[in-house]
Amino acid sequence: MASVELKSIGKSFGSTPVLGGIDLAVADGEFMTLVGPSGCGKTTLIRIIAGIESQDAGAVLIGGSSIDHLRPHERRVAMVFQSYALYPHMSVRGNLSLPLVMSRLRLHERVPLIRLLSSRRRETMHSIEGEVEAVAQQLQLGALLDRRPAQLSGGQRQRVALGRAMVRHPDVFLMDEPLSNLDAKLRVHMRTELAELHQRLGATFIYVTHDQVEAMTMSDRVAMMDAGHILQLGTPTELYGRPANVKVAQFIGSPTINLLPGSVGSNDAVELLGRRLQLAVDLPAGSPLTIGLRPEALTAVPANTAPADAGSLPARLRRRENLGAEHILHFDLPGAALPPVVARAPPELQLPADGHVALTFDPLACHLFDPSGARVEARRAEGSRDPVVVPFRS
């Protein structure tokens, strides 16, 4: 039993509000990721759950009971720090044993010299030793037990930090950007290891990251945070497929979603750069919209061959990035002072020499956002199947 429940958690540092009433329920055994740009409050939130920081308002419940009055070590949570926070003067063995030593030995059994008087100490240390060895075996740290942190590589230190969290068999693992100090290759590898570790332990994981790829690949659910609020809570598929906010759409996905200016025309029709799409929304005519199109939603076809019921944009190729399995195409939209539009394409795609193409897309692939950034649901427009052809604006 280790669900975690946050009830309207509020926190300010001085006069700067950091968290504005966070409600979040993490199920027992769930892998929940808090993702967001730096300064969004995600680290503060995890530190409040750990008990290192105290909230100004609201309550933290673990397993259904309030833990706000408990000290960090009494909360049955373990934390992995971004810096790993290994004790530099202790061996790997010492680092892994410390949580157990602290909980099982009394003060006089820990103080140098005086501890020699205790008879119970040796037995306890012996059992601790066994548990530390077991965790070390699981993490392939067995051969490194007598090394100091300074003698380990980044990946090994990371595993020691994980091990130190594991020895206590906590109900909840809190991880604060644990992979951000690793090189790219190791990070990819550790993503898999962490996901497998989560499955094996069956404990609740709350994972903080600013890397949307980590959030997408490991989590059961993701809470996307911004400026002290949760913008959207859902599975990775929901966040990617139906972003509730333009910031979520921008943050999740790589390459980043294309955001283009649009508006509501007559008959509730949605217009993109002055072109009418086969989409309708329930908003007053003239309302501005932001239209988001994922790079994979765009298909480059020769100009003037766009299917009639699809949206299309005239574009000119600016740059082609070869990623091997696919190419990333950067297009300028003639006549519009906008950042380049990015599309994914198979490597074999041939484009005309002058680079002039039409970018076509299914209108229903458009994500629409109102000026406040909130998602607007659209439906396929009825009636006219003839797209109004609008000449280039120049």
Next chain:
Amino acid sequence: MAAELSRPRRSRQHWIERLTGTGFALPAFALLIMVNLLPLIAVLYLSLTDYEFGALEAKFVGLANLNKALSDPIIRRSLSNTLLYVAIVLPGSVLLALAVAVLVHGRRRTRGFYEVAYFLPVTSTLIAMATVWQFLLHPRLGPVNAALRWFGLAEVPFLSDPAWALPTLAVIGIWQLLGFNMVLFLAGLSAIPKDLYEAAEIDGVATGIDRFLTITWPLLGPTTMFVIVTTSITAFKVFDTVAVMTRGGPMGSSEVLLYNIYLEGFQYFHTGYAAALTVIFLFFILAFSVAQTFALERRVHY
């Protein structure tokens, strides 16, 4: 052909690089020899002669000065006085400074005030401060004895009783060194990453004593070693307070090695003998540093 040509050219390049390097190092090396090593050699040489200040010639006497010094009861007493002084000042100023630093480190708004207050004795001239201490400790006029009398205790002749003189000087030595050591410890404390304390808190290091024993004290190891070495050397060099306040008295109870060197060299003009005492002095300083470095080095570097 080309390969044969390039070999001498490469070795010429090599020589130019070495000459340039040596040329750059030379001024610093020359200064080191002139300022540090030559005076040391001069002292070593003088200690083997019977040279007296102002004399036109000196006779080589070998180890006679050293033998005389080692069998001289006055020198032996001043040496044991000096060691006793170090034995009081070293633990006193290191442990107190550590305690003060830990307390001051925890302050936020008042930290600046405490830092300045404890550091003031370091910036002041000890000769001038010694005069102030002399007044403070005066048997009849001084406020310290006035306070003792007010509590109904007997007056303590701090500087005129042979049993009290050296410990009193040692307390003043602690007072003077405390601020400096505290600043060193504060620097060491600031260098301990905050997230170690946070990790420790989650790991169950919950009380102040545990925090100190688990994190603070071991991570202050390098700082502590440095503080111990500098403090013991500074304490071994005690001179100003002795020269101003007791002049080695009463009855030689506060004579220390450096004061004896001063007397022999600049009062009695026995330069050769003073040089021999200086050699003994240097030997102790060297022994201190070497012993402490070797004893502590293995335990404090991560």
